[in-house]
Structures are given as C-alpha cells and as structure tokens.
Amino acid sequence: xxxxxxxxxxxxxxxxxxxxxxxxxxxxxxxxxxxxxxxxxxxxxxxxxxxxxxxxxxxxxxxxxxxxxxxxxxxxxxxxxxxxxxxxxxxxxxxxxxxxxxxxxxxxxxxxxxxxxxxxxxxxxxxxxxxxxxxxxxxxxxxxxxxxxxxxxxxxxxxxxxxxxxxxxxxxxxxxxxxxxxxxxxxxxxxxxxxxxxxxxxxxxxxxxxxxxxxxxxxxxxxxxxxxxxxxxxxxxxxxxxxxxxxxxxxxxxxxxxxxxxxxxxxxxxxxxxxxxxxxxxxxxxxxxxxxxxxxxxxxxxxxxxxxxxxxxxxxxxxxxxxxxxxxxxxxxxxxxxxxxxxxxxxxxxxxxxxxxxxxxxxxxxxxxxxxxxxxxxxxxxxxxxxxxxxxxxxxxxxxxxxxxxxxxxxxxxxxxxxxxxxxxxxxxxxxxxxxxxxxxxxxxxxxxxxxxxxxxxxxxxxxxxxxxxxxxxxxxxxxxxxxxxxxxxxxxxxxxxxxxxxxxxxxxxxxxxxxxxxxxxxxxxxxxxxxxxxxxxxxxxxxxxxxxxxxxxxxxxxxxxxxxxxxxxxxxxxxxxxxxxxxxxxxxxxxxxxxxxxx
Numbered sequence: 279x280x281x282x283x284x285x286x287x288x289x290x291x292x293x294x295x296x297x298x299x300x301x302x303x304x305x306x307x308x309x310x311x312x313x314x315x316x317x318x319x320x321x322x323x324x325x326x327x328x329x330x331x332x333x334x335x336x337x338x339x340x341x342x343x344x345x346x347x348x349x350x351x352x353x354x355x356x357x358x359x360x361x362x363x364x365x366x367x368x369x370x371x372x373x374x375x376x377x378x379x380x381x382x383x384x385x386x387x388x389x390x391x392x393x394x395x396x397x398x399x400x401x402x403x404x405x406x407x408x409x410x411x412x413x414x415x416x417x418x419x420x421x422x423x424x425x426x427x428x429x430x431x432x433x434x435x436x437x438x439x440x441x442x443x444x445x446x447x448x449x450x451x452x453x454x455x456x457x458x459x460x461x462x463x464x465x466x467x468x469x470x471x472x473x474x475x476x477x478x479x480x481x482x483x484x485x486x487x488x489x490x491x492x493x494x495x496x497x498x499x500x501x502x503x504x505x506x507x508x509x510x511x512x513x514x515x516x517x518x519x520x521x522x523x524x525x526x527x528x529x530x531x532x533x534x535x536x537x538x539x540x541x542x543x544x545x546x547x548x549x550x551x552x553x554x555x556x557x558x559x560x561x562x563x564x565x566x567x568x569x570x571x572x573x574x575x576x577x578x579x580x581x582x583x584x585x586x587x588x589x590x591x592x593x594x595x596x597x598x599x600x601x602x603x604x605x606x607x608x609x610x611x612x613x614x615x616x617x618x619x620x621x622x623x624x625x626x627x628x629x630x631x632x633x634x635x636x637x638x639x640x641x642x643x644x645x646x647x648x649x650x651x652x653x654x655x656x657x658x659x660x661x662x663x664x665x666x667x668x669x670x671x672x673x674x675x676x677x678x679x680x681x682x683x684x685x686x687x688x689x690x691x692x693x694x695x696x697x698x699x700x701x702x703x704x705x706x707x708x709x710x711x712x713x714x715x716x717x718x719x720x721x722x723x724x725x726x727x728x729x730x731x732x733x734x735x736x737x738x739x740x741x742x743x744x745x746x747x748x749x750x751x752x753x754x755x756x757x758x759x760x761x762x763x764x765x766x767x768x769x770x771x772x773x774x775x776x777x778x779x780x781x782x783x784x785x786x787x788x789x790x791x792x793x794x795x796x797x798x799x800x801x802x803x804x805x806x807x808x809x810x811x812x813x814x815x816x817x818x819x820x821x822x823x824x825x826x827x828x829x830x831x832x833x834x835x836x837x838x839x840x841x842x843x844x845x846x847x848x849x850x851x852x853x854x855x856x857x858x859x860x861x862x863x864x865x866x867x868x869x870x871x872x873x874x875x876x877x878x
Contacts, residue, residue, distance in 0.1 A: 341828075342376055343821040343848060345369060346468040348475055364474070364482055367547050368467055371489075372821075374554050375460045378561050379453060379818045386449040388570035393442050400438035401431075407576045445568040448503065452564065455499040457814025458807065462492050464817055465850050483538045486528070486546045493525045493553050500560070523560045525553040621751070629748035654726045661719045665690060668712055690716050772826035779826075783871055786823040790847060791861040793819060798854045813850070820848050830870035840868050 345368055392403055405416030419430050466488050467474075473481035500523050526549045538546075574581065598606035665686035670677050672693050677686070694713040701710065772782040793816045800809035824844050831837035843860050846852055864871055 341825075342373065343817060343824045344845065345372070345471075346464065346845070346849065347471050363547065364478065364485065364543075367550055368463070371463055371550070371554065372460070374558060375456055375463075376818060376821045378558070379456055379460070379814075380822070381565055382449050382453050382456070382561075383818070385565060385569045386446065386453065389442050389445045389449065393439075393446060397435045397438070400442065401434050404434065404438040404441065406579060408571055409575050409578060413579075448564070448568050451503045452500075452561070453815075454811045455496060455503065457811045457818065458499070459492060459496045459814070460817055461810040461814035462495070463489065464814075464848070466492070468850055482543065486543075486550075489550060490528045490546075493550075494527070496557075497523055497525050523556065525556060625748055625751040629745065629751075632747075651730060654723070654730055657719070657723045657726055661716070661723050662686075664712075664716050664719055668693075668709070668716060672709065687720070772822065773829065775830075780870075780873070783823070783826050784865065784873070786819060786826060787861055787864050787871060790816060790819045790823065791858065794847070794854060794857050794861070817848055820844055827868075827870050831868065834869045836868055836870070840864070840870075 345365065347365070392400065395403075401416075401420075405413055405420065416434070419434055466485065470481050470485045474485070528546060528549065595607065596602060598604045600608065662683055665683055666677060666679070666681065669681070669686040669689045672689060690713055693709055694717075697710040697713065772779055772786060793812055797809055797812035797816060800806075800812055824841070827840060827844075828837065831840045843864060847857055847860055866872075
C-alpha cells in the first residue's frame with residue numbers, strides 16, 4: 279500500500295522534471311541562437327559575446343590618443359573579421375593604461391605636494407587630515423612629545439616624511455612600469471601598423487605573441503615593486519601583501535605559426551582581456567592602499583563641526599517649531615515673507631515702474647514743462663512793464679522797449695534809496711510803495727525761475743534715482759547668476775572653458791615638451807629603460823592634451839590640423855627637432871592653446 283501511494287507521486291514528479299528540462303533546453307537554444315558563430319562551442323560563443331560587449335563599451339568612452347595607424351586603416355575595411363578586431367583590443371589596452379596612469383598621477387601629485395611642505399605642515403597632515411583615529415594617536419604623541427622635550431616631535435617629523443616618501447616611491451615605480459609597458463605596446467603597434475592593414479591574418483599572430491611577452495615583462499617589473507613594499511609591516515596589516523600579479527600566458531604550441539584559426543585568435547584576445555582585468559584588479563588594490571585620503575577624510579574636522587552645528591541648529595529650530603507648541607517659526611516665516619514682498623516692491627517693482635514712466639511719458643512731462651516756462655515768461659513780461667513805466671515816470675524821459683531790466687532796476691533802487699530817507703512822507707506821496715511792489719514782483723520772478731530749474735534737475739535725475747533704488751536687487755541678482763553660472767559650468771580641469779583651464783592646457787604642452795627633451799637625453803646616454811618610460815609618459819601627456827583640446831578645437835575649426843600634430847608628437851620615428859618645432863607651433867598657432875591676453 280505504501281508503494282501504491284508513492285508511485286503516483288514519483289511519476290508525477292518525474293513528469294514535471296521532464297517538462298522543466300524540455301522547456302529549459304528550448305529556452306537555452308533560443309538564447310544561444312541570438313549569438314551566431316562559426317563554431318558551436320559554448321566557450322567560443324561566450325568569448326565572442328564578451329568581445330562584442332567590450333568593443334561596444336570602448337566605443338562609448340571619450341576617444342583619446344589614437345593608435346599609430348595609417349590614415350586608411352579601419353575606415354577602408356569592409357569585412358569585419360576576427361583578425362581586424364585586434365584594433366579594438368589595442369585601443370582597449372591603451373585606454374586601460376591611460377586610465378591607470380591618470381589615477382596614479384593624481385595621487386602622486388598629491389603626495390609630491392605634501393612632500394614639498396614644511397615639517398609642521400606634514401605633521402598637521404598626519405594628525406588632522408587622516409581621520410579620527412590618526413587624530414587621537416597624533417594628539418597623544420604630540421602631548422607626550424611636549425613632556426619629553428621634543429623627542430616625540432622629531433619622531434612625528436620623521437614618521438610623516440617616511441609615510442609620504444613611501445607612497446611617492448611606490449606610485450613612481452608603478453608609473454614607471456606602466457609607462458614602459460605603454461611605450462612598448464605603442465612602439466610594437468607602430469612597427470606592425472602597415473602589415474596589420476595590408477595582411478592582418480599573417481601579421482596578427484606575431485603581434486599577439488609580442489603583446490603576450492610584454493605582459494610577462496610587466497609582470498616581472500611589478501613583482502620587483504611588490505617585493506619592495508611587501509617588507510613594510512604597515513602594508514601587511516590588511517593582508518594585501520599576499521596578492522601577487524600573475525598574467526595568463528599563451529600556450530606554447532603554434533605561437534610562431536604564420537596562420538592562426540579564428541578560435542585561436544579569439545582565445546588570444548580573450549586572454550589579453552583577462553590580463554587587463556587582472557592588471558586593473560592589482561592596481562586597484564595597490565593604489566587604494568597608497569592613494570591620497572578622500573575629501574571626507576581630509577576635512578573630517580570641518581564636516582564634524584558642521585554636523586554638530588547642524589544638529590544644534592536643528593534642536594533649536596525644533597524647540598521653536600509648532601511640534602513643541604511654539605509659533606516662533608511661523609511668525610519668522612511670515613515676517614520673512616513680508617520683508618521679501620517689501621523688498622520686491624521697494625527695490626524691484628517701483629524702480630522699474632519709475633523707469634518705465636520716465637521712458638514712456640516724456641512727451642507729457644515735456645508739455646508740462648513748457649506750461650511752467652510760459653508762466654515764468656508772463657511774470658518776466660509783467661515785471662518789465664512795471665520797470666519801464668516806473669523808470670519813464672521817474673526819469674521824465676521816454677525809454678526804449680529793449681531797455682534791459684538791470685538798467686531799469688538800478689533806477690528803481692536809486693529812487694527807493696532816496697525815498698527811504700523820508701519813509702513816512704514818501705509812503706503817502708512818494709514812489710516808495712511802487713518800488714516795493716516792483717521788488718516783490720522781482721522776487722516772485724526769481725523764485726519761479728529757481729523752482730523751474732530745480733524741477734528740471736529733478737526730472738532729469740528721476741531715472742537715476744530709480745536705478746539707485748534698484749541697485750540692491752540688481753547686485754543680488756548678479757550674484758545669484760554668477761553662482762548659478764559657476765555651478766552649471768563646473769570647470770573640468772584642462773577641458774573647461776575658463777582662464778584656469780586654458781593655463782592647464784598650455785601647461786600640458788609644456789609638460790610634453792619637457793618629457794620629449796628628457797626622453798632624448800636618456801636616449802643619448804644609452805639608458806634604454808628610462809627612455810622607454812619617458813616615452814610612455816609623453817604618450818600619457820599627449821592623451822591628456824588630446825582629450826582636453828578636442829571639444830575646443832572642433833569649435834574653432836582647427837581640430838584636423840591640431841589632431842595630426844598631436845599624433846605626430848607621439849610618432850616614435852619622428853626626430854626630436856621636428857617634435858620640438860611642433861610643440862612650439864602648438865603654443866603659437868592654435869586658439870585653444872593661446873594665452874587669454876593673445877586671443878583674437
């Protein structure tokens with residue numbers, strides 16, 4: 279009975295398993311059918327898929343210094359074979375090395391800047407810019423050093439110098455190894471360039487074997503560096519010294535064969551990507567150990583004080599909020615709103631309306647001014663008639679209509695002074711009253727004239743008063759625009775648009791020129807390894823320059839010529855005199871590299 283109960287369940291479970299297997303196999307065949315290849319081997323399919331995704335990923339990156347290939351390289355190729363994909367692999371190799379060199383260079387510059395500081399600056403960095411734990415240890419050592427007459431201070435000086443020097447040494451050696459490897463790969467590509475274009479099937483195996491040997495040389499040089507810092511106990515604290523760089527090697531069979539199958543080519547290319555992945559992992563581990571502290575670590579004291587201040591401010595706001603039964607925040611918000619509205623009305627709206635009225639109501643104000651002027655002229659005519667009548671009556675002779683008011687006013691004042699000798703008598707029977715009335719009329723004319731002039735001055739300056747009232751809002755708006763513009767632009771080093779970015783691009787040209795001269799000096803002295811390293815650093819500087827000037831040169835229409843000059847500077851076969859002439863031309867001719875004062 280037990281068997282009768284078990285068998286139906288077992289049979290149903292077997293049916294379910296069979297259906298699952300059937301549909302999973304069907305689904306797997308449909309998925310694998312999306313990647314057509316010549317072989318049915320799963321490893322070959324996955325390799326082909328990896329190559330396609332890696333190539334697509336490389337196309338999305340911003341292009342850097344191109345391969346030293348003839349002008350009719352990949353553009354003239356119609357059929358995309360496994361052999362022609364080596365160009366994508368070579369570009370990825372250069373891109374990986376350039377990126378690693380850039381990371382190393384940024385960290386190396388930081389430590390070199392710290393090394394140039396004084397002993398006090400180095401100790402400050404060791405104590406205050408390496409995190410809370412280093413701060414506690416450094417503060418304890420500083421306090422203990424004060425008690426022991428400065429012996430501990432000397433220890434801190436030497437410890438800081440050793441800490442910085444160690445990182446400079448390791449990063450410099452890593453940069454030397456990567457730059458040498460970069461120069462060797464670039465030189466080999468330049469050597470095989472013509473053959474790769476003409477007959478890639480024949481020249482590709484030799485190039486792959488050469489690149490494999492270059493990876494072996496890089497492994498040996500990096501191992502020497504590894505042995506240097508492996509002896510340091512500070513490196514072994516986290517167990518990172520147990521990691522070794524070991525690249526994959528090509529199989530010994532058929533390495534020198536003239537013809538390789540597509541499967542062998544794919545395996546070799548896949549091996550190169552595996553080695554690049556191992557190199558990236560190793561460099562990530564080492565550079566992480568010796569990199570510069572993060573900004574959060576360097577400024578942890580500021581951030582801590584800011585967090586404490588923000589917490590105190592939050593508690594204070596909470597105490598005055600409605601959550602605690604207080605209406606202070608609501609009152610402050612209301613007052614701020616009223617102040618904002620008042621500021622808007624006083625310094626924005628009213629000045630703008632005043633300027634508008636001044637600009638668009640000129641005719642009306644001009645008509646009003648003409649009417650006021652006519653009133654003054656009437657007063658002046660009335661005064662002239664009064665002066666003329668008084669002068670003719672007083673002097674007893676006929677005066678001309680064109681007689682000046684000043685002359686007749688002198689006659690009036692002379693009679694006025696004479697009548698003042700007997701004011702009571704002349705007030706009744708003399709001309710004293712008329713003289714006083716004439717002076718009142720003269721005073722009225724002077725007042726009206728002065729008021730007209732003052733009114734004209736005020737009207738002429740109404741727009742100035744409106745502009746002065748709008749100045750606070752104008753400066754506030756200008757400040758906000760400057761901040762928004764700076765935030766939007768966010769100058770990206772040498773690739774930016776500002777004056778500092780232009781200076782950095784010129785410094786890149788200077789760096790290229792200096793390294794070319796150093797490279798030639800090593801060649802003349804027979805120091806082949808150092809010369810290769812300098813050539814790799816020249817290529818790195820050219821890559822940075824290429825990326826920095828591309829967008830600006832395309833905007834000015836000089837990119838084609840500038841691009842060719844940068845590629846020529848990386849040509850291993852070009853004489854040094856020609857390269858120095860090119861660097862001089864870069865600084866003199868191209869607009870994106872000219873000083874800001876010499877721009878057209």
